[in-house]
Amino acid sequence: MTPDNRAAYWKSNLRLLAILLIFWFVVPFVFGIILVEPLNTIQLGGYPLGFWFAQQGSIYVFLVIIFVYARSMSRLDKKFDVDES
Amino acid sequence: MTNLDIWTYSVVGFTFAMYIGIAIWARAGSTGEFYVAGGGVHPVANGMATGADWMSAASFISMAGLIAFNGYGASVFLMGWTGGYVLLALLLAPYLRKFGKFTVPEFIGDRYYSQTARIVAVICLILASITYVIGQMKGIGVAFSRFLETSYEMGLYIGMGIVAIYAVLGGMKGITYTQIAQYVVLILAYTIPAIFISLSLTGNPVPQIGLGGSYAPGGGEMSLLAKLDQVVTDLGFKEYTTQVMGSSLNMFAYTLSLMIGTAGLPHVIIRFFTVPKVRDARYSAGWALVFIALLYTTAPAVGAMARLNLMDTIQVGPIGSEEGNLLYADRPEWFKKWEATGLLQFEDKNDDGRIQYYNDQNEAFAEKAESFGWKGNEMVKVDRDIMVLANPEIAGLPNWVIALVVAGGLAAALSTAAGLLLAISSAISHDLLKGVFMPRISEKAELNAGRLSMVGAILVAGYLGLNPPGFAAGTVAIAFGLAAASIFPALMMGIFMKRMNNAGAIAGMIAGIGVTLLYVFQHKGIFFIPGTSFLAPEMGMGADWFFGISPNAFGVVGAAVNFGVAFIVAAVTAPPPEHIQHLVEDVRVPRGAGEAVGH
Known part of the structure; x- marks a missing residue:
C-alpha cells in the first residue's frame, strides 16, 4: 500500500461516485419531479410513468446503485491492494 | 372481552414478552457492547436491524396516511427516505466504520481536533434526535389509545413506561437483536393486510403490481389509479396522481432535505459501527435498503387503496342522489371505535342523518354541493395517522390481522x-461525560x-409528545432538516475535504442549524410551543416565504449555508495539522480497520 496507489485508488473511487450519483440525482429529481408531467402521458400498466418513478422506480434504482457500488469497491480494494485481510 | 380484544392482547403481549426476553438475554456487559454491540454483527442482520431502527412510527403509521391524502405529493417521503441510503452507503458509512469509534460526535471531535466541535455536534445530535423521538411518542400514543381504548394521553404514558424499561435494559447489543425481531413483526404486519386488500380490489396479491392493475370490482376495464382519480375529483378533491405538495420546487427541496437528513441521522449512522469490516458496511447499507424497500414500495398501494376504501x-x-351517502346510524363498527378516540369526528351540518365527505374548500364544487343540500364537509376530522391502523377494519379483514397491525405499529415505534x-444517551455519557x-x-x-x-430523554420526549407540533411524519421531517443542516455536511467535508479545518466546520454547523431552526421556529413556535411563533404572516413572512419552501423542506438550504460558511471560514484560517491530514488519508482506505473502540 504505497502513497501512489492510495491516491490512484481514491481517484477511481471518486470517478465511480460521480457516475453513480448522477443516476441517484436524475431518476428521482428529473424523472420523478421535473419531467413528471410529460412522463405521465406514458402508461406503465395502470401507472402513469412519472408517478411510477416517484413512488416505485426511484427506490428500485437506489437499490441497484448501492449494490453496484459495493461490488465495484470490493474489486477496487483488491486491485489497488488496500483491501482488508 | 370481544374476540378482537383477545387477539390484540395476545399478539401484542407475545411480542412484548419476546422483546423483553431478547433484551435480557443480550444485555450489555461492557461499554463496547452497550455502544456498538461488540462490533460483530453480520451485515445482513445489521441491515435488518437498521430497517427496524429506521422505519419508525412515521414510516409505519403515518406515511401511508400521508400518501392517501397527498397522493403524488407524498412521493417526497418515499424518495427522500430511501434516497438517503445511497448517500449513506457511498459517502459516509464505510469511512466512518473505518474510523472505528463509538459515536458520531467522536468522529467530528477527532477529525476537527476540537472539543468545541464535538460539543456542537452533541447539541445538533440531541436536537435532531429529540425532535425525532416526538414522532415516535405520538405514534405510540395513537396505537395504544386504539389498542386499550384509552385517551391519547394515557396511551402516551403507557408507551413511555414500556420504552423506558426496554431501552434501559437493552444497550446496542440488546437493541440490535430486538430490532431484528421487531423488523419481522412490522414487515408481516404491514404486508399481510396489503396483500389481502390488493387481492380484493385488483385481484393481484402483489401490492406493487396491484396498484398498477385494474379496479376489479368495477369489472376490470378501468385502472385502479384512474378510478381513484375519478372518485376524489368527483367530490371536489385534487386529482390523486398529480396533486403536488406546495410546488415542484418545494417537492424538490423537500426530497433533497430528507435524503441528506437521512444520511446525517446519528442513530442510523451508528448502526454501521456494529459490523466487522468496511466492506460489510457498504453491503449492509444495501441490505438495509432491501428491507426498507419491502415496506416503502408497498406503502403507495396501502395509501391509495385505503383512500379508495x-x-x-x-x-x-x-x-348527490337521495341515498348516495351513508346513514350515520348505519356507520360501521370501526367508525364508532375511532370516534371514541377523537381521531375521527362527524358533525351533521345539514341534519339529514347522512354523512357527506367532500372538499368544501373547493369553490368550483361549492355550487354543486349546495344544490345537493350539503352544508359543508361533515367529516370534520379524519386524522391521517389512523389510516394504516384502521385499514384492515375498513377492508373487513379478520381480527388476527388487525391485532398484528397494532403489534407492528408498536414494534416500529419502539425499535x-x-x-x-441510544444515540442520545451515548452522546451524553460517552461524548460529554467521558469525553x-x-x-x-x-x-x-x-x-x-x-x-x-x-x-431523562424519555421524559423530555414525553412532554413534547403531549404538545405535538403536527402529524408524526411532519414532526420527524423537522429532525431531518436539522440533521441535514448540521451533521451531514460536517461528516462529508471531514472525509472528502482534507483542507477543512476546525474553525470552518464549527462555523458551518452553527450557521446551518441556526438558519434552519430560525425558519422552523418562526413558523411553528419556539420549540413548537403554540403561540410563540414570530415574524407573523402580517409582516409578509408567512410559513413558506422563502421561494415557497415549507419549513419541513428547509434542511437543504441549511445544508447549503453550512457548506458555504465552512468553505469561506476554512479558506481564511490555518489548514489542519499534519496528523489530521494523515487521519483523513487513513479513513479513505479500508485496510487496517479494527473493531470499534472507545478512545
Whole structure:
C-alpha cells in the first residue's frame, strides 16, 4: 500500500461516485419531479410513468446503485491492494 | 372481552414478552457492547436491524396516511427516505466504520481536533434526535389509545413506561437483536393486510403490481389509479396522481432535505459501527435498503387503496342522489371505535342523518354541493395517522390481522425510539461525560450514566409528545432538516475535504442549524410551543416565504449555508495539522480497520 496507489485508488473511487450519483440525482429529481408531467402521458400498466418513478422506480434504482457500488469497491480494494485481510 | 380484544392482547403481549426476553438475554456487559454491540454483527442482520431502527412510527403509521391524502405529493417521503441510503452507503458509512469509534460526535471531535466541535455536534445530535423521538411518542400514543381504548394521553404514558424499561435494559447489543425481531413483526404486519386488500380490489396479491392493475370490482376495464382519480375529483378533491405538495420546487427541496437528513441521522449512522469490516458496511447499507424497500414500495398501494376504501364506505351511491351517502346510524363498527378516540369526528351540518365527505374548500364544487343540500364537509376530522391502523377494519379483514397491525405499529415505534435513545444517551455519557467533563470515569459508571440519560430523554420526549407540533411524519421531517443542516455536511467535508479545518466546520454547523431552526421556529413556535411563533404572516413572512419552501423542506438550504460558511471560514484560517491530514488519508482506505473502540 504505497502513497501512489492510495491516491490512484481514491481517484477511481471518486470517478465511480460521480457516475453513480448522477443516476441517484436524475431518476428521482428529473424523472420523478421535473419531467413528471410529460412522463405521465406514458402508461406503465395502470401507472402513469412519472408517478411510477416517484413512488416505485426511484427506490428500485437506489437499490441497484448501492449494490453496484459495493461490488465495484470490493474489486477496487483488491486491485489497488488496500483491501482488508 | 370481544374476540378482537383477545387477539390484540395476545399478539401484542407475545411480542412484548419476546422483546423483553431478547433484551435480557443480550444485555450489555461492557461499554463496547452497550455502544456498538461488540462490533460483530453480520451485515445482513445489521441491515435488518437498521430497517427496524429506521422505519419508525412515521414510516409505519403515518406515511401511508400521508400518501392517501397527498397522493403524488407524498412521493417526497418515499424518495427522500430511501434516497438517503445511497448517500449513506457511498459517502459516509464505510469511512466512518473505518474510523472505528463509538459515536458520531467522536468522529467530528477527532477529525476537527476540537472539543468545541464535538460539543456542537452533541447539541445538533440531541436536537435532531429529540425532535425525532416526538414522532415516535405520538405514534405510540395513537396505537395504544386504539389498542386499550384509552385517551391519547394515557396511551402516551403507557408507551413511555414500556420504552423506558426496554431501552434501559437493552444497550446496542440488546437493541440490535430486538430490532431484528421487531423488523419481522412490522414487515408481516404491514404486508399481510396489503396483500389481502390488493387481492380484493385488483385481484393481484402483489401490492406493487396491484396498484398498477385494474379496479376489479368495477369489472376490470378501468385502472385502479384512474378510478381513484375519478372518485376524489368527483367530490371536489385534487386529482390523486398529480396533486403536488406546495410546488415542484418545494417537492424538490423537500426530497433533497430528507435524503441528506437521512444520511446525517446519528442513530442510523451508528448502526454501521456494529459490523466487522468496511466492506460489510457498504453491503449492509444495501441490505438495509432491501428491507426498507419491502415496506416503502408497498406503502403507495396501502395509501391509495385505503383512500379508495374510505371514500367508498361513505359515498355508497351516486353523488348527490337521495341515498348516495351513508346513514350515520348505519356507520360501521370501526367508525364508532375511532370516534371514541377523537381521531375521527362527524358533525351533521345539514341534519339529514347522512354523512357527506367532500372538499368544501373547493369553490368550483361549492355550487354543486349546495344544490345537493350539503352544508359543508361533515367529516370534520379524519386524522391521517389512523389510516394504516384502521385499514384492515375498513377492508373487513379478520381480527388476527388487525391485532398484528397494532403489534407492528408498536414494534416500529419502539425499535426507532430505542435506537434514538441510544444515540442520545451515548452522546451524553460517552461524548460529554467521558469525553469532556470526566475523562477518568470508570467503565461501569459510564454505563450507568448512559442508562440514566436515557430516562431523562424519555421524559423530555414525553412532554413534547403531549404538545405535538403536527402529524408524526411532519414532526420527524423537522429532525431531518436539522440533521441535514448540521451533521451531514460536517461528516462529508471531514472525509472528502482534507483542507477543512476546525474553525470552518464549527462555523458551518452553527450557521446551518441556526438558519434552519430560525425558519422552523418562526413558523411553528419556539420549540413548537403554540403561540410563540414570530415574524407573523402580517409582516409578509408567512410559513413558506422563502421561494415557497415549507419549513419541513428547509434542511437543504441549511445544508447549503453550512457548506458555504465552512468553505469561506476554512479558506481564511490555518489548514489542519499534519496528523489530521494523515487521519483523513487513513479513513479513505479500508485496510487496517479494527473493531470499534472507545478512545
